[in-house]
Amino acid sequence: MEVSEASFSRFVFTTTGGIMTEIAIDSSIRGKFGKESMKRLIAIIAAAAVFSFFQFACPVPESLSREAMSAVGILLCCIILWVTEALPFIVTVVLIYVLLPMTGVLPFATTTLENGAVVQSVFNQSSLMVPIYCLFIFAVTAAVMATPIPFRVANAVLKWSKGDSRKIVVGLMMVTGIFSMFIADLAASAIFVGISLSIVEANNGVKKLSGLGKALTLGIPAAALIGGIGTPLGNSSNMLVISMLETAIGFRVTFLGWCIANIPLALAVTFLSSLWIVRVFKLEDIKQDAYLVVESKLEGIQGITVKEIKLIVWYVIAFGLMIASTWLPQINSIMVALIFCVLAFLPGLNLLTKKEFYESIPWEVIMMVVGIQVLATGLVGTGVATWFVNTLLVGVEAWPALLIVLVMCLVTLVLHLFIPIGPPVISVAIPLLVAVVSAVNMAAGSMVVNPGIVACIGGGLCVVSTFFPLDSIILIGYDKGWISMAEYVRKSWAPTVILLVASVIWLPIISGVAFPA
Structure with a gap:
C-alpha cells in the first residue's frame, strides 16, 4: 500500500455515449512517461472504462435501478485504482465523494423522499x-x-x-x-x-x-x-x-x-x-x-x-x-x-x-476506511447485495447454518484472492454477507446465523x-x-x-x- 523522459506528441481518446471506443497513443508517450507511468495510465483508463460501462451501458436487472449499476461501477473503478495505486489512495477516496452524488447513488444534501424516508448527505454517511x-x-x-x-x-x-x-x-x-x-x-x-x-x-x-x-x-x-x-x-x-x-x-x-x-x-x-x-x-x-x-x-x-x-x-x-x-x-x-x-x-x-x-x-489508510464506509452505504442502499444473494445463492435460507458459514468464508477468501488489499475486500464482502444473514434470519423468523459472525x-x-x-x-x-x-x-x-x-x-x-x- 506505496522515467526516462522525452516529449510526447498526442494522447487522443474519443467516447460515444460515455463508452470509450478508441484510444490513440503516440509511441513517443512511452519516452515521456516511462514504464511506471504507462502502467498507471492504463489502470486509470481501465477504471474509467469500467465505470462508464456500468454507468451508461450495462443492462439493469429487474428490481434494480441504474443507480445500483452506478454504485457497482464506482466500486470496481475504485478497486482498480486502489490495487494498482494508479492514483494516491486519498485521491481515490475524493473520487468516491464526487461520483456517488453525481450518479444519484447518494445525495449531495440530506433529502426527504416521497415516502418520508430521510437519506443523509454523502458527507454524513461515514462515522468518525x-x-x-x-x-x-x-x-x-x-x-x-x-x-x-x-x-x-x-x-x-x-x-x-x-x-x-x-x-x-x-x-x-x-x-x-x-x-x-x-x-x-x-x-x-x-x-x-x-x-x-x-x-x-x-x-x-x-x-x-x-x-x-x-x-x-x-x-x-x-x-x-x-x-x-x-x-x-x-x-x-x-x-x-x-x-x-x-x-x-x-x-x-x-x-x-x-x-x-x-x-x-x-x-x-x-x-x-x-x-x-x-x-x-x-x-x-x-x-x-x-x-x-x-x-x-x-x-x-x-x-x-x-x-x-x-x-x-x-x-x-x-x-x-x-x-x-x-x-x-x-x-x-x-x-x-x-x-x-x-x-x-x-x-x-x-x-x-x-x-x-x-x-x-x-x-x-484512514482515508480509505472513511471512503469505504460511504461506498458500502451506497451499495447497501441500492439493493445490489440483496439482489446478488437472491440471484446467485438461491435457496440459501434452507441451508444448514454450518454450510452457510462455510460459503460465507469461501466467498470472502475467493474475493481476497482477486483483491489483494483488505479494506476494498471488505467493501465488497460485508454487504454480501449482511444480505445473506438477513435473508436467512428473516426467512426463519429467528437468529439462525448470528450477525456477529459477519464481523469476525x-x-x-x-x-x-x-x-x-x-x-x-x-x-x-x-x-x-x-x-x-x-x-x-x-x-x-x-x-x-x-x-x-x-x-x-x-x-x-x-x-x-x-x-x-
Whole structure:
C-alpha cells in the first residue's frame, strides 16, 4: 500500500455515449512517461472504462435501478485504482465523494423522499468512530516502538528456546501475533521481522538457502496478520467491519464480544500455522553468538524503565475501560480512545513526541476506511447485495447454518484472492454477507446465523491472505529476499486455510456467547 523522459506528441481518446471506443497513443508517450507511468495510465483508463460501462451501458436487472449499476461501477473503478495505486489512495477516496452524488447513488444534501424516508448527505454517511480508533492504535504503536519492550520479549523467547530453532520460530510467531492484537499489525510485522532476520544474519544464514530465514520471513508477517484479528485494536479493518455491520442492520458488536470470539481464534491459528512452518522448512541450528544481537539492544538498560511502566499502565487502563463499555453505556469507547490519545502527550507522562506520533499515522489508510464506509452505504442502499444473494445463492435460507458459514468464508477468501488489499475486500464482502444473514434470519423468523459472525469473517478472511506476497504486511518479510516466489507459493497457503477451517468450526460455537441477541 506505496522515467526516462522525452516529449510526447498526442494522447487522443474519443467516447460515444460515455463508452470509450478508441484510444490513440503516440509511441513517443512511452519516452515521456516511462514504464511506471504507462502502467498507471492504463489502470486509470481501465477504471474509467469500467465505470462508464456500468454507468451508461450495462443492462439493469429487474428490481434494480441504474443507480445500483452506478454504485457497482464506482466500486470496481475504485478497486482498480486502489490495487494498482494508479492514483494516491486519498485521491481515490475524493473520487468516491464526487461520483456517488453525481450518479444519484447518494445525495449531495440530506433529502426527504416521497415516502418520508430521510437519506443523509454523502458527507454524513461515514462515522468518525473508525478514524478515532485508528489514531489511538497508531499512538499505541508509536509509543511501544519507542521502548525496548519488543527486544525484551524477543530476548525472553531466545532464552526459552535454548537454541532449538523450532522453538524460536514458534515463539517469535506467537509473540508477534500477541503484539499484533494490541498494536498495528504492520508495525508488529516490521518490528519482529527485523529482530528475527538480525538473528539469522548473525547466525551466518544465506539468503534463499537458510531454512530459518525462510521460515521467519513467511511466518512472522503471517502471525502479524492473524494476530491482528484478536482485538478491535489489532487492525483498522476490525473497527471498519464493526461500524459497517451496525450501520447496515443495527447489530452492535461489543469490544469484549469481539475479544471473546477472536483472541482464542487468533492464538490457535497462529500456533497451528507455526507448527506447519517448522515442519515444511529445514531449520538450521542457532549458534550462541547469534543471541548477542538481541541482547546488545538491551545493553545499559537496567530492568524495566519508568517509561515502560507508564506505557503499560496507560494502555491497561484504556483497554480495561473499552472492555467496560460493554456493560456501562456511560463509558464510550470512542471517547476513551480520544482521551487516552491526549493523555499520552501530557507532561509527566510523555509517552510520545509530536514527531513520533505524526510519523506513525498512515493517513491514506484512514482515508480509505472513511471512503469505504460511504461506498458500502451506497451499495447497501441500492439493493445490489440483496439482489446478488437472491440471484446467485438461491435457496440459501434452507441451508444448514454450518454450510452457510462455510460459503460465507469461501466467498470472502475467493474475493481476497482477486483483491489483494483488505479494506476494498471488505467493501465488497460485508454487504454480501449482511444480505445473506438477513435473508436467512428473516426467512426463519429467528437468529439462525448470528450477525456477529459477519464481523469476525470481515476482520479475519477479508484481511488475512497468505497465498501470494501481495499484502503490505506480507511484503515486509518477502521483500527481504530470503525466500523465492515459487517456494513461497508452495508453502504459504496453510495459515489462510487453517484460519478458514477454524472460523467455520469456531465462530458458530462461540457467537452465541460473544454476541448475544
